[in-house]
Amino acid sequence: MSRLALIAGAGELPAELTAALETPPLVCALEGVAPAGLAVERAFRIERLAPFMRQLADEGIAGVVFAGAMQRPKLDPALFDRETAALVPRMMAMMQGGDDALLRGVIALFEEYDLPVQGLAVLAPQLLAGTGVLGARPPCDAEAADAARGLAILEALAPVDVGQGCVVCAGQCLGIEALYGTDALLTDVARNRPLRAPAQGGVFVKRAKRGQDLRVDLPTIGPDTIAAAAMAGLSGICLQAGHVVVLRRAEVLACAEAAGLALWAMP
């Protein structure tokens, strides 16, 4: 089988994916991005994206897989080569849109250069939460009901491209994930909830946005998520099965058990 190129972002997911693949990928990263525990073999810049993609294709790279957190980079107009410069109007249009539009645009670009974008969910499904109880404890009835309410809230938000997560306790919505992500949501709930009952219990629900392209942007939890949920007084975490990466799984399960959290995934 020929080699894939891994476009690695920040965090530990690129290293976990590399370990899960039979054939080690060519590890690429934007200049300045340092994936944890992984040596970058090829750094690239957006301003020279066209030659970067062309070189990968010329070397016989069979496809590309994205893993890890990416930020929108700042661009230096002086650094563009002619071919990449011709792509700038399209890039600008992509950047004006939401995250989903940007990622779909990036995928289309790579595929035009004969680099099919492959999904982490297909290449390494063992990194995702599968259906069922992941931790030691199944959810109680109240937790299952809060999870169902949370899923309904996120489902309602899907058409407006918001909401990978929310927190529900006793049917009341304590918070909804927006631009600042899961950690900010759980920290906000931890700080706000002493002000008003109910002060304990509740479930964090995490899912992919409907329409989100899972080849490039997978919701992710890790040991930090468990710790933040426990700090927020929650008693459960419900994931969308097959759509959420569980980083450092053994540690996640141990943390959930230590905190008495129900951790489960539903289709």
Added chain:
Amino acid sequence: MSRLALIAGAGELPAELTAALETPPLVCALEGVAPAGLAVERAFRIERLAPFMRQLADEGIAGVVFAGAMQRPKLDPALFDRETAALVPRMMAMMQGGDDALLRGVIALFEEYDLPVQGLAVLAPQLLAGTGVLGARPPCDAEAADAARGLAILEALAPVDVGQGCVVCAGQCLGIEALYGTDALLTDVARNRPLRAPAQGGVFVKRAKRGQDLRVDLPTIGPDTIAAAAMAGLSGICLQAGHVVVLRRAEVLACAEAAGLALWAMP
């Protein structure tokens, strides 16, 4: 015209409403609740709600108006009279539901005791934001676009009974109001946004939830809201015309002007 009873909650709205009414109402409040700048003529307890309502009706009170913030009170089973005790199963069922269900239940109870519940929006429309620019400055195009996106997000949430407010900047949703209310939302955005661009600008959108009974529960802003929006780096506040109370209006307008905020209301 015969007299109304005002069920006064916390904050300044009860006093503003009293000043706006031609006939001063009978000021009632739950024991322990102190509306600002207003003497309570009759304190009552939920455990004796039936005799309280019966007495109002017997005295010829023509109806009831609610104003001010209420919290779900703790109940002491020893204090119930027999008639109110018979209402407990209904009260419990009401308290299990969301805020809207609870308020609809409370309205139904008062009306069964011949005390029609009147809306502040009808009695004193001058306390609400009317359509148009309230402050010195109309919204710019970007602010109007962010407001439209915010309204779309809140509209999407209406079926799940969440969301009186949200913050949008350059099309991105920075936060959605949940159980902890407007102040918590704006404080959370103020703390989170230095972490990630865009760090300045954006609009806070405030509206009633669809299906919210405006006779009992009106979204409210005041000078503190303007200050919190400015602290969060926002440049505009868009209200739903005819559905949001503006407390201490002169001060609100002065604060918005001082902060350079566009403050406007749309149908």
